[in-house]
Amino acid sequence: MTELSKPAYVVLGMIATGRRSGYAMSRTAKDATRHFWATSDGQIYPQLKSLSEDGYITGERESHGGRERVVYSLTPKGREALNEWMSSAAKAHFEMRDEGLLKLFFAEELSVDQLRAQIDIMRRRHQRAIEHLEDLRPRAGDMACAHLTLRYGLDLHAFSVEWYDRLDAELAERPPDERAGDALRAIDAAPVG
Amino acid sequence: MTELSKPAYVVLGMIATGRRSGYAMSRTAKDATRHFWATSDGQIYPQLKSLSEDGYITGERESHGGRERVVYSLTPKGREALNEWMSSAAKAHFEMRDEGLLKLFFAEELSVDQLRAQIDIMRRRHQRAIEHLEDLRPRAGDMACAHLTLRYGLDLHAFSVEWYDRLDAELAERPPDERAGDALRAIDAAPVG
DNA sequence: CAACCCATGTAATGGGTTACATGATTAC
DNA sequence: GTAATCATGTAACCCATTACATGGGTTG
Numbered sequence A, B: 001m002t003e004l005s006k007p008a009y010v011v012l013g014m015i016a017t018g019r020r021s022g023y024a025m026s027r028t029a030k031d032a033t034r035h036f037w038a039t040s041d042g043q044i045y046p047q048l049k050s051l052s053e054d055g056y057i058t059g060e061r062e063s064h065g066g067r068e069r070v071v072y073s074l075t076p077k078g079r080e081a082l083n084e085w086m087s088s089a090a091k092a093h094f095e096m097r098d099e100g101l102l103k104l105f106f107a108e109e110l111s112v113d114q115l116r117a118q119i120d121i122m123r124r125r126h127q128r129a130i131e132h133l134e135d136l137r138p139r140a141g142d143m144a145c146a147h148l149t150l151r152y153g154l155d156l157h158a159f160s161v162e163w164y165d166r167l168d169a170e171l172a173e174r175p176p177d178e179r180a181g182d183a184l185r186a187i188d189a190a191p192v193g
Numbered sequence C: 001c002a003a004c005c006c007a008t009g010t011a012a013t014g015g016g017t018t019a020c021a022t023g024a025t026t027a028c
Numbered sequence D: 001g002t003a004a005t006c007a008t009g010t011a012a013c014c015c016a017t018t019a020c021a022t023g024g025g026t027t028g
Helices: A006-016 A022-033 A041-053 A076-087 A099-105 A112-140 A144-171 A180-186 B006-016 B022-033 B041-053 B076-087 B099-105 B112-140 B144-171 B180-186
Strands: A057-064 A067-074 A094-098 B057-064 B067-074 B094-098
Touching: A006 A022, A006 A041, A006 A057, A006 A067, A006 A076, A006 B099, A022 A041, A022 A067, A022 A112, A022 A144, A022 B099, A041 A057, A041 A067, A067 A076, A076 B112, A094 A099, A099 A112, A099 B006, A099 B022, A099 B144, A112 A144, A112 A180, A112 B076, A144 B099, A144 B144, A144 B180, A180 B144, B006 B022, B006 B041, B006 B057, B006 B067, B006 B076, B022 B041, B022 B112, B022 B144, B041 B057, B041 B067, B067 B076, B094 B099, B099 B112, B112 B144, B112 B180
Parallel strands: none
Antiparallel strands: A057 A067, A094 B094, B057 B067
């Protein structure tokens, strides 16, 4: 039982939760899981092929109103691999990439004005993310787990909006041409308390 | 003025904030920026070479207590590229990869018990991240911006710990062998409200 | 009859990590 | 003397995205 790749578990999980064609998986990946785990078509389709060859899943051609598609099912081996992964306590992959934070990290020499401009950009970015997730909500239908992860995303971005709001409020008290590093030191580098 | 790559801006920012040797950049990348923007040695050193060739930075050999190292400075061209990026309102790259959330997304058919076990793993993961960031704090020294991004990380993980705590508290009220999807629907899929 | 969605795939490219490789200096 | 830190780099590999390619069905 060697470990499978991450995209493999995505595919197994998709099948287990009723997304049984490659296209359905692709849709769900774009709609529902993208905001915490991106998966592209270039991963899904090759994965379906190799998981079939290795006996984790089986595909059946189905004609669905004239259109042809392949509908996959988990084999016992696939079910077991999924269960093992789902209940594993092994350290799960966690990563963040936030170009905005990178800019904040380098902001030492900016003016308070310039720093506040960047913070505003970030605040609005999280605000837009919230609006985007709200739009996705109806598409989650009755999948309770989809709503759960959506809720997490919404709450997380709301946290960020508030965090940047509070930081901005503290910076608003400082002279606009002060050095950002000095201003932050002055407000104790702990504006969010 | 074609746009530079992300690792290029990392290097420019590092120089501007006083990390002037490849090794110093590598250290800061591991210590301070890793939790929101990973950069490896395999990116830093080739980048130093190509940014030198393209006239964004200049390197000077320096002997520093017998040891040799190369210390870089920004050229006017490099300074301009950095300023442009720092003040740009263009959509900044933002990405999250959370394998734990992926498992939650597929948890529909698990038991409440199994779901709570996964939530516990995630809660502890964020707790450990907080401890790790606390350990890094002394190394930020007097860099106000380093403390700022550290603060964001700490607050973000604290938010997550609380979020999972609240979710777990609600699930604790449900029978342990209930289907996770049903339990979540029952608590209205909005446990964090 | 055009645009869009369903449906499936491949190839080129780009980005990033890991492992490897080397060697000097300093602290214990 | 030996382990850790300073210091710099390269090559192989893995992973993922993008663009391309194809074609049938549905809706306005």
